[in-house]
Amino acid sequence: MTETQPLVADSSGATWTADEMMSIAAARELRDGQACFVGIGLPSTAANLARRLHAPGLVLIYESGTLDTRPAELPLSIGDGVLAETALSVVGVPEVFNYWLQPGRIDVGFLSGAQLDRLGNINTTVIGEYDEPDVRLPGSGGAPEIAASCRQVIVVMRHRARAFVDQVDFVTSVGQGTGPGDRERLGLRGAGPVRVITDLGVLEPDPETAELVLTALHPGVTVEQARAETGWDLEIVEELLVRPRRPRVSWRRCARCGRWARERPGRAPPRRRGPAGRARARALRLARLHAGDVAPAGRAADRAVPGDPRGPPRARRLAGAARAVPDGRPRR
């Protein structure tokens, strides 16, 4: 993912790319103590950001077999040596799938894809026909079982009409399958994709129809933009959230983790050569964004449009999700 066009500028003139917006939004989905199955790229950035800021007890599990890894720098691949060096334990690939993912011990899995459909099904296999594809994609990897077995799946992908399609060409990973109840029929024990985070906003399955509907927009994005980039007749929830533009702060305490994040006005990000320096600079930018983005009362500060006396719908839904207490035990 090399697309880095600025999407948001704050009062200092600093800008945030689409990928950074998505990383921040994804990081916010993770809570302390959860176990997260991490793929490389945005999910890895998001998970490491969450662990370094509001969720220090977040357990990161990579499909390469590294359990509870705590890299000091962002790994460059799912098999980066730093993952093994900083892991609590390294297990073989059969074990990570059979003992750790399959029994439902993982709270959150991140997925992405070339295509996502209105029912949250994901395609990473082919565009076009399987035997004569227009585009041959990498294939399944760990995605089908992540989609099946994690308690919740969060999809992170760019919101583009060619990707957000009415029906995927190939079901690599099952979202809601053919509709409500299909996951139960198929014996898939996780909830499937509960949130789709894009560079325009957030989609969530409608509790009745299982169809993905728009529940939030990033600042500066319109409903029309989101509809134009969606290949189905996108429904918009009544209480659509717009994420607030974030205020500039010098010192600010994170409402979730209690840590102070420092931000010196006018200070340029450190410039160093090499990928490590770039990663550090990027981490600092993300930390600033994270700190500035969190208002004192946390999620309740999200501005509902129009207002709803019961509070923001995302908070209500999350309360439901939180009932499934993560404890690392398998479900049966």
Next chain:
Amino acid sequence: MTETQPLVADSSGATWTADEMMSIAAARELRDGQACFVGIGLPSTAANLARRLHAPGLVLIYESGTLDTRPAELPLSIGDGVLAETALSVVGVPEVFNYWLQPGRIDVGFLSGAQLDRLGNINTTVIGEYDEPDVRLPGSGGAPEIAASCRQVIVVMRHRARAFVDQVDFVTSVGQGTGPGDRERLGLRGAGPVRVITDLGVLEPDPETAELVLTALHPGVTVEQARAETGWDLEIVEELLVRPRRPRVSWRRCARCGRWARERPGRAPPRRRGPAGRARARALRLARLHAGDVAPAGRAADRAVPGDPRGPPRARRLAGAARAVPDGRPRR
């Protein structure tokens, strides 16, 4: 096994117990480079004796998960710490059964039991009815799969009428099942028990009927004794072997391993207190017996009664067994 009555005395007056005779005979079955699944007791003594003398490259695998272990002293249990300390690798119990035993990577497995029947089936579960047993025995352990999956099984047990029965009360581990061809029908890929080593002699399955017949006697034992202690009408092969009484030697080179074993006339075994000292004394006694017992031309020196121009039948049969080259690869 605490029965230690003298069975054989050599010219110096040293005596060998029944268990020692069996250990020596069992050790002789093992060849360099083979992989051997070892249980505690006699099999462990035999396997370690073979490894220390004529088969230095013998691979010992214990069901506790220690692969290629090289204990300096005899372990006291299958889970003795010395096994893990001296192993090439220690694996979990599921792995030792699934990856190492089940695919047929093990050349020789040793078994024993409370009952053995004419078809080589073994009972270690109950004497009497399962639900109202006369004697409750320990049960299966690793034996059923050792019997199923090792290329060859060697049974080592005392030759007593109550143990050598026409039909076992309970089939814990399958020998030849109900008769010729039954192992193939059951999908058991190893050959099953190819040799039963007792304190009286050796039994082997008849190639036609699969019934265990007497193929060798230890010196000083008569056919009548063996028949009296066998619960079926024991057949005797035409070329019955009698193991020679062993000459006394001062220095003797082992014909199999090329090592020299020293034996000083009249020297008493070292007397030390404690199990380590006793084990050392016992190992020396066994080494002397091993060295003295091996005539220059190896097995061919076994005296056939009556003579057979084709050579001893055991040698012929072993030549057949040797065709299954041990190489650690699974069979399919």
Next chain:
Amino acid sequence: MPKIVSLPQAVSDLVRDGDTVALEGFTHLIPFAAGHEIIRQRRRDLTLVRMTPDLVYDQMIGAGCARKLVFSWGGNPGVGSLHRMRDAIATGWPVPLELEEHSHAGMANRYVAGASGLPFAVLRGYAGTDLPAHTDTISTVVCPFTGERLAAVAALNPDVAIVHAQRADRDGNVQLWGITGVQKEAVLAADRALATVEEVVDELTPVPGAVVLPRWVLNAVAVAPRGAAPSYAHGYYDRDNAAYRAWDAISRDREKFAAWLRTIEENAPEGIVSE
């Protein structure tokens, strides 16, 4: 998340009458201290699961904790029989004991299936033996590719798994090494899990061959010094072979056993309530 609690507290919190309980440790790291605490807390009607029910289960059976035993080899290794187990089977003393009997390979694969969230496991085993006629958690499946018939065993998912390990860190991550048996599988297969440890350390420095049980799969960690004795803890203490031999005489006689039981019930070891 596990808390580091006292052993009495952990057993009280996690083990309930009627539970299916697995104390694992294959010849090594056998959780004797936890077994004795279960005896002291007078748990009843337990289904005891263990590949090799040796002294620890003979003691628990004799104490009347168990109504059922799920196992694959029941003996006093190198010594002889388990006389309390035999007595319970033969005479129902102190309470009748139901058996569910497997082979080692079958039990190991049942734990693997349980740890993997599968309802059964496939193995080459049992064919031609008399066990399937007596054990209803043994069946067969047919390979959909080759048509071959293979053994199937039902997954084991104990209510509680208890293991002993060398050490834990202060977060409750547990590390064990030497012969590691089926401890990881038993913990992962169970609904609740307790690890007793020799000691708590600041950091779990890596050890070759070690198995790590992460804190989030354990409900409690309890310090129990010498908690595996008379079995052994690799790197800490050796097996007390004399105690295994001595058990034979104690367990043969109900009165001698009763005297032994009183000493266990009345004397909790010092270490298990501290930290």
Next chain:
Amino acid sequence: MPKIVSLPQAVSDLVRDGDTVALEGFTHLIPFAAGHEIIRQRRRDLTLVRMTPDLVYDQMIGAGCARKLVFSWGGNPGVGSLHRMRDAIATGWPVPLELEEHSHAGMANRYVAGASGLPFAVLRGYAGTDLPAHTDTISTVVCPFTGERLAAVAALNPDVAIVHAQRADRDGNVQLWGITGVQKEAVLAADRALATVEEVVDELTPVPGAVVLPRWVLNAVAVAPRGAAPSYAHGYYDRDNAAYRAWDAISRDREKFAAWLRTIEENAPEGIVSE
């Protein structure tokens, strides 16, 4: 018993035209040197098996070694597509490429079944996806205890498995550590196995987390210093990320690829024929 031989000798002895060959190493210890030697020896009609066919298989496919690919994720990690693989699928250049496609969990379990001497493995997977319609080594089985239907995958038993490891001892026992992937399973599942190693040492001192491949499951061990580059060998050298990025441009263009191929065919690295 394995012999320590040169890599050209090992490939010549063990890899035959038409074989099913698995080069494994999950993101780490990818046996590039062995792959290049197979290219140099111009093996043809291979069925290439690998969970993550990255550059090494893109190169072998482009060189015309393969008629079939068995895999679960085919990409240049962090960079993009495998253009030689895409070209072979789309246009049949240089030879048509058949696909047999699984998920990671499916492939891992296929190796486990192969290593275990079982004809198939059971997992929770594939339900509701479109893969089973295209892959005939995916089926289902019904649990004989619960009646639940689960996925079944056929065992993988390659003719040859090739892995790269940090080191071997003089007897041919091999030790690897860091991310250990499915290397043990691939070696145990195969009929023949070759390990390339960074170095041969007198003694394999134990390393935390190490997997040991005993000498008697390996047919040959060959020394290949930097034999995993441009992937990495934990403790020896890092991943050459620039080489992964550079491959994108090379592999997009048949002529650039042909030039690369000539350098591989004409220049065997120094280290692989010594010792």
